[in-house]
Amino acid sequence: MFYTDGSNAKDFIENDIELLKSEYEEYYNILIQGELSPINILMCSTLTNEKNNAFEKFLLLYKDRIIVLKKVNGNISKHAIEYNDINYIVIEGLPKPVCLNLYYKEEGRERIFFDSFAEEIMDRLVKELRKLIIHGRVTEETVNLFENNSDEREYIGKALTTQALFKNQVSVCELYQKRVYDRYWSIFRKVSTQTHYSIVSNSEMVVFKEKFEPMDDKDICGDLIFIPLTSVKNVSLESTDKGMVLKYMFYTTKTFELFYQNEKTDELLKAMSYINGVIQA
Structure with a gap:
């Protein structure tokens, strides 16, 4: 017990x-x-x-x-x-x-x-x-779709998601999105998306997403999210007026969405293609 x-x-x-x-x-x-x-x-x-x-x-x-x-x-x-x-x-x-x-x-x-x-x-x-x-449903895919940027190496979200992987899980691609504001030079600005870091493995997606804007790196607080690829029906990439939304659709009406800036489009397309390939295999 x-x-x-x-x-x-x-x-x-x-x-x-x-x-x-x-x-x-x-x-x-x-x-x-x-x-x-x-x-x-x-x-x-x-x-x-x-x-x-x-x-x-x-x-x-x-x-x-x-x-x-x-x-x-x-x-x-x-x-x-x-x-x-x-x-x-x-x-x-x-x-x-x-x-x-x-x-x-x-x-x-x-x-x-x-x-x-x-x-x-x-x-x-x-x-x-x-x-x-x-339950052991792990693909043999081990390709690394793209290299990670140096500015994310010390980020706590990378550490937490990496540590969460099992030994038989392989990181296929990693996606990092810094905090985005609706307007950067205004005291009335609002957060469009909090900083988040994702690892797509060969059986599961692990996401760390900050809950609020921290005062400093020691004040970071967020949620660790585990999405088994077996629960995902398909993944789509949708364009908005402010960026791109990677949308995970389950076998219900429920969805899970992550926002990214437009310059992440190539990385997102590769990640989406891989995940949909695993789902359909």
């Missing part, structure tokens, strides 16, 4: 369904026979010190789905999330993460809040989820 009482964030017991049965019998009793052998169990309320404000919730991981058990107003609910229905995963607030989001189907979202003492457990959970979602 993914579990911590706040004093030992490394406590990690695999598939302890007996613990669920003995200490949380009302949750155990809602499971059917085919649900009694999860790969791992996550007790969400132990991941934060704000236990009084957190719903009592369990996530049970299986080879093909997640089952969420949740108590609200004294009643326990159960629903399943098939891995094929997950569009993408978001870890909010890096480099000091605070929340995990699972976006699935049309408008579904499951959120798990956690404090710093649970970061290691959440990191292991996210890796486990990503492995189950992409």
Whole structure:
């Protein structure tokens, strides 16, 4: 069980369904026979010190789905999330993460809040989820589509996305977009897009996107986003009056968009062509 009482964030017991049965019998009793052998169990309320404000919730991981058990107003609910229905995963607030989001189907979202003492457990959970979602579907493509620019080498987004890759994942192309304003020489300027950095690998796209304009490099805060290529239906590149939009379309009406300046067009076309090639293979 993914579990911590706040004093030992490394406590990690695999598939302890007996613990669920003995200490949380009302949750155990809602499971059917085919649900009694999860790969791992996550007790969400132990991941934060704000236990009084957190719903009592369990996530049970299986080879093909997640089952969420949740108590609200004294009643326990159960629903399943098939891995094929997950569009993408978001870890909010890096480099000091605070929340995990699972976006699935049309408008579904499951959120798990956690404090710093649970970061290691959440990191292991996210890796486990990503492995189950992409389930070994890795292309042999290893071509590097273009070289990276020197001004991005020290960027924290590059470090975080690179570190997130598994050993069997190959970086095929990397896309870097600095912050863009609607007008640069006005005190009333607004941000058109925050700085973001993306790695397209042979099974997954990993994106770091800043949440707001930082005071300095030490103040950077952003989200780490994992998009399995198996969840993407196709990718398109659309021109706007201010630049280009790379749009990821899933097998639902949901989309994920990243804005780039026009000078990135050649790189974007190469990335789009590669991703669509992997999807259609």
